[in-house]
Amino acid sequence: MSKEHSALPPGWEVRMSSKHNRPYYFNTESKESRWEPPPARDQKLGAKHILVKHEGSRRPSSWREETITRTEAEAVDMINAILQRLISKDKPERFEDIAAAESDCSSAKRGGDLGLFEPGAMQKPFEDAVLGLKVGKISGPVKTQSGVHIILRTR
Numbered sequence: 001m002s003k004e005h006s007a008l009p010p011g012w013e014v015r016m017s018s019k020h021n022r023p024y025y026f027n028t029e030s031k032e033s034r035w036e037p038p039p040a041r042d043q044k045l046g047a048k049h050i051l052v053k054h055e056g057s058r059r060p061s062s063w064r065e066e067t068i069t070r071t072e073a074e075a076v077d078m079i080n081a082i083l084q085r086l087i088s089k090d091k092p093e094r095f096e097d098i099a100a101a102e103s104d105c106s107s108a109k110r111g112g113d114l115g116l117f118e119p120g121a122m123q124k125p126f127e128d129a130v131l132g133l134k135v136g137k138i139s140g141p142v143k144t145q146s147g148v149h150i151i152l153r154t155r
């Protein structure tokens, strides 16, 4: 079936815009509307991220620090400080540069780029955060068993 007529993800329906005299897609749960069909749920996702681990992380060690002892609260404070550097009006820093220098994930070597991944491949809080972002947008602090993340959705 063509993409336009494949089953829509739950909550989505096609409506007709009387103003523009053309169909659009509306999500009755999130109230989001869009001209383009929503991506099928089985489509691969893409993201870059910056991870700050803490003492309760699943693996409290990284390429940066053999044993990570900071608290989760300190990790959240660090992530919030990084967010400020990313959205700074006068001198915003590049996401990839901060990831490469400061992320506790081994993807730091690729500027935080996780590449493309299947739905279900990543921890649920991470995937839910990616799905809640439009492509090109950055999350707030996201907690998983690995630590505290900032996520940039790439696909």
Ligand SMILES: Cn1nc(-c2ccccc2)cc1C(=O)N[C@H](Cc1nc2ccccc2[nH]1)C(=O)O
Pocket: 049, 051, 059, 104, 105, 106, 107, 108, 110, 113, 114, 115, 122, 123, 126, 144, 146
């Ligand atoms: C999921 N993943 N991809 C890479 C990766 C990707 C591209 C190049 C090099 C490493 C590393 C990882 C990974 O799990 N890293 C963990 C930390 C971590 N935990 C995550 C949970 C969700 C998403 C990314 C995450 N990264 C680690 O280094 O301890």
